[in-house]
Amino acid sequence: MNKENCDFSPMKQSLKIDIGQVIAALQSSLETMDNENYCLLGNFEKIKNRFVHIEMKAATFYLNCYLSPFTDKYLELSICVQNMSKRKHGGLIVIKREDSLESLIHPGISIEAELSHSLLESIFFPGNPLHDGAVLVSQNHIISAANVLPLSDRYTGDKKLGTRHRAALGLSEKSDALVLVVSEETGRISFAFNGSMYPITTAEVL
CATH class of the missing domain: 1.10.287 (Helix Hairpins)
Structure with missing residues (x-):
């Protein structure tokens, strides 16, 4: 790395x-x-x-x-994923880096708002119409929600992954985007980058 x-x-x-x-x-x-x-x-x-x-x-x-070179909102992202982890609310957050993502993401609903943990948490709250898709973050702003990402087909058979994790890996295989994932089954937090998935500690996130 x-x-x-x-x-x-x-x-x-x-x-x-x-x-x-x-x-x-x-x-x-x-x-x-x-x-x-x-x-x-x-x-x-x-x-x-x-x-x-x-x-x-x-x-x-x-x-x-x-x-660090792409967003200043460490604390907001940290609070968001930790709160979601504790509640086992699933989430998928794409942080755009240098590569254009327009051709890779099926666009969802435009948000165009400053990034905050409360807004992110409300988007992923179970029952919210936007909670199943991915949120796209660029610099310090939430660009859109309910975006559809390309799915990775590398993990099959004994290594089956949920849709969120496959989507995170799929986008990271095709771009330099970093994708945060919170599992609704376990509450575990991980991130996908360059086609690999890494677990992260809840107490020390960001």
Whole structure:
């Protein structure tokens, strides 16, 4: 993943500490392998859990980097997705970067309003006629809602994904747009970028 121009030093330092702890845990496991009375399986489980946590924290860090040149509304986006996550309200938010998206998105309903978490949350509130589509964000404004995105066909069979996640991946495969997804089944938050999906931590989003 290529780094954008960004400086989130506290989060970067936290990542370094976490990675250092995993390296120390692996080194400790290596040193105890000669002890036949000691089982390493419990250590491996703990290390695996740490890796998952680090992956989510790293995704959060890079999400900030990818968004910083294109929108100033970090706090509004953060509050929105965290509130939706807690309530398990599904959501799909496209943040336009440099590529034109006109030929890729089937346009929905024009909004043309300044981005705010309350407006985004109301759009995705269950029962709202606009809640099933994607919201398009450009810089600090909500351009439109109920947009239809191209679906990825890469994840099938045992790796089936919901429509929102397939739509997020589909657009990210064809453009440099970044797409935030909140799952209504689990409340988990993730983002799609360059054809890949990354989970992010709820407590440290943006």
